[in-house]
Amino acid sequence: MREVCFVLTPGFLLLDLAGPAEAFRIANQFGAEFALRYLGVGDSVTSSLGLPLGGLEPLPDTLADGTLLVIPGVTGSAEAYDSDAARQLARWLATHVDPSRHLLATVCSGALLAARAGLLAGRDCTTHHVHLEHLRQFDASAKVRENRVFVEDGAVFSSAGVTAGIDLALHLIARLASPALARDVARHMVVYFRRSPQDPELSPWLSHRNHLHPAVHRAQDLIAGEPEQAWSVETLAEAVHVSPRHLARLFRQHAGVSVHDYQQQIRLARARQWLAAGLSREKAALSAGFSSARQLGRAERHGA
Structure with a gap:
């Protein structure tokens, strides 16, 4: 049993709490053992x-030992962390949280409270x-990274905010x-893809998804699930039970790109993940579905 303690500041963002907390709760339904606790100054707090x-x-x-502390963000942020309750929480965090014994995760502006503590x-965040x-401004020594969904530095994790807190929770569940x-939890929560620390905040895995057409979403799920496969329009159309011509039209209408261009974008994102994991360009290209590092280079130059 691992304790997961949510540290709540007055004005905390409800989704910053509910998203990650639900991910851990659902994980317990699939066999994990997380004990959720909610801590604060006083016995109540307003969201x-x-x-x-x-x-x-x-x-x-x-x-x-091994406790995971999660700090959701707040509305008002910089000003909110000047409150008496926030300063008391910062003092408690500074004296009770030890990254050599505990894990710390921040959601959205919760990083500001962690920095104050x-x-x-000196950490990436x-x-x-x-x-x-x-x-x-809160900590000039912090190595602040831009355009990241979340950042991992040893036992300290920080996320960009709101839905990124769910991505971070899924990453922690996997760890x-x-x-x-974690995949079971993501599927249960209808999260299309569990993003990694290397993915930018505006992840290509979530691009072209702001539509509601079920057949197009199913086709995108297939491509994103196995981008290395040679997904032809005909194969996808058969899998989602529409004609190839109809799927091609639906894809452009609802996703805003062609099937081919969408797969190239996903393959390029996968290749970049493999490169970040240490694979050579040739192996990363092949693992992502490109025929060679040269084809990967062409995709990069064309901004696919």
């Missing part, structure tokens, strides 16, 4: 939506793009339980 949350536990005197000093400069279990 960014004005909805109060009661039954909070007081800040504990000790934390078990000195927990991001990120936050929501509108708060990047605030984070640098602390298993990748297969």
